[in-house]
């Protein structure tokens with residue numbers, strides 16, 4: 001198995017994408033594949049740079065035994081060279097990433113998280129920032145489904 005590098009991207013990098021990073025990492029660990037993956041997350045905004053994930057996201061994560069320690073950072077141009085896959089959470093994220101992509105090769109690295117869902121029929125992982133508890137639980141439900149699907153898709157390719 002060769003190395004696959006995956007960057008999860010959302011707007012603030014304090015809710016959805018750090019959650020995706022941890023969920024995908026746990027699956028990779030469970031499957032004894034840690035040596036074959038490099039996983040990170042980033043945001044299209046730099047407003048929260050250096051911050052831990054939102055306390056509401058950390059609370060809902062902890063109820064399912066996920067521990068979030070990532071520090072928010074903005075997406076960089078060099079990420080388009082460094083990562084094999086850049087996975088956005090919603091239409092705005094995908095549009096923002098496409099704007100940043102400077103070559104066809106870079107653009108082809110952009111994926112939509114919900115395209116890997118196998119159970120849920122969703123077209124985005126909705127931004128939970130201005131909503132209530134349900135929004136955060138929904139983020140975890142969608143990401144657990146999509147991350148399992150992403151791992152299966154990559155395993156099938158290797």
Ligand code: 4NP
Nearest residue numbers: 010011012013014015016129
């Ligand atoms: P995220 O959620 O993109 O899932 O990290 C958000 C976090 C912060 C903001 C928006 C969305 N914000 O506007 O500050």
